[in-house]
Amino acid sequence: MPHLNTDATRLNAARRARELDALRSGDGTTHVDLVVIGAGVTGAGIALDAATRGLDVLIVDAHDIAFGTSRWSSKLAHGGLRYLATGNVGIARRSALERGILMGTTAPHLTRAITQVVPVQDRYTGGQKTAPRVGFIAGDALRVAARTPSTTLPPSRTVSSRRVAELCPAVDTSDLRFGYVNHDGQLIDDARLVTALVRTAAGYGARVVTHCRAVEAHGHSVVLQDVLDEGSSPVTVSAGAVVNATGVWAGQLDPQVTVRPSRGTHLVIDSAAVGNPTGALTVPVPGHTSRFCFILPQQLGRCYVGITDEDLGTDIIPDVPDVPDSDVQWILDVVNQALAVDLTTDDVLGAFAGLRPLVQFTDGASDGEPTSTADLSRDHVILTGQDEDATLVTVTGGKLTEYRLMAEQTVDLVADLLRETGATPGPCLTTGIPLVGAPGSAGVRDVRPSDLAGLPASMVERFGHEAPAVLRTCPVDRPLEPVAPGIDTVRAEFAWHVTHEAALTVEDLIDRRSRIGLVDADRDACLATAQEILDAVG
Known part of the structure; x- marks a missing residue:
């Protein structure tokens, strides 16, 4: 080795x-x-x-x-359930294997199990009510085949309407019968x-x-x-x-x-707007049994809501894709089906879109084109x-x-x-091979749970067993002071991004090493601190 x-x-x-x-x-x-x-x-x-x-x-x-x-994904380490539903057993199996490696060895400090919640409501069709449970059972089989222990990803199960509401407080309970719960992998941040x-x-x-x-x-x-x-x-x-x-x-x-890019859009909302969920609400897209939108709990007190699958074409590919108003409204319309409150554009604090690199092959159709990017491999x-x-x-x-x-x-x-x-x-x-910061990786083998106990929980989530070093080696004053009021990122983190993580510009700091920049108001609030620390230690 x-x-x-x-x-x-x-x-x-x-x-x-x-x-x-x-x-x-x-x-x-x-x-x-x-x-x-x-x-x-x-x-x-x-x-x-x-x-x-x-x-x-x-x-x-x-x-x-x-x-x-x-940096524009759903922050999920998917087990490949969607691909089972579309017959792509090979992709689903590989995804489950790779998810197990990622969560068990490569980056256990940057991954966690997230509870996916599918409410079974009278408003949905029979297929939409039953397909998720069948898929979750198949996902359990994939997890077992991949030898991912149930301590990492517990098996799926059926839960009461009360439990659904505990995990996702904003769900509409007027016609809620029960729910399905599954566990998948989630990245702290991609x-x-x-x-x-x-x-x-x-x-x-x-x-x-x-x-x-x-x-x-x-x-x-x-x-x-x-x-x-x-x-x-x-x-x-x-x-x-x-x-x-x-x-x-x-x-x-x-x-x-x-490459025929597909635009996947997410909205950023305050977690409090949907009751600070601990589970990821999963809502079927009308007319589909294998497409869903999600409300995903995230760091910094936010939820990401998505996702679209829109053809961008093969002409000009932007460095940073715009989010059209039509994507925003489509996502809101889908998730509002399952909510007791109606999310509106006023609840949207920010939005981002990523481009899936789908390789274009003809499928035998008369025009040589797939019907949509959702049909591309x-x-x-x-x-x-x-x-x-x-x-x-x-x-x-x-x-x-x-x-x-x-x-x-x-x-x-x-x-x-x-x-x-x-x-x-x-x-x-x-x-x-574990990544830097993972338990047992070189440089952090002497770090004990007690060394992490007194640190901000969010710092430990983002840096794993390197978190004590982030604070210990900080070259700027007031290391535990937030970079802006109400934001759970501290000055020591910005300094580490510059001294250890190749952050060379303010944009590197705010938009990629941290994800503060997804919300314009938060971005503006910490610009001065970012520039100060970059000037001081960069």
């Missing part, structure tokens, strides 16, 4: 400058085994997998860690998972350079441009192989790929380039829960390509 260097997990502006200087000093002759373009969950997983196999890895991103789709992956990859030797765009990518070289210093000269790096892990933007580097694809670009590997599609498997399969292919040049990469090890 390779050794994790805890000092190397510190990512900051000085570290980035050293990495760029080292690349520039090669004057086009710097060589690495693998360049990974894209620091989302897939690229981060690939960098970690490759680094732990002994490869010299460079991961770059034009923006920031978890800038794109990876962007925090990606940050932990990148830092762990760095601890195993990967070089990390964010805010650095790949302006050209070939099978054996990339040309990089420092986005924070546009006047600087481009840097050329030679490589044994290059992986294009840019998600919905994969076609910009590999023209053989056509959620599976991933891994493609090699053509001719001289045969070592340019593109991976796209797939689901966040399966990131580790996607990474393993991609690096298996890269390893085969590199062996032709005499390299000797080792086997995949990521099923047994």
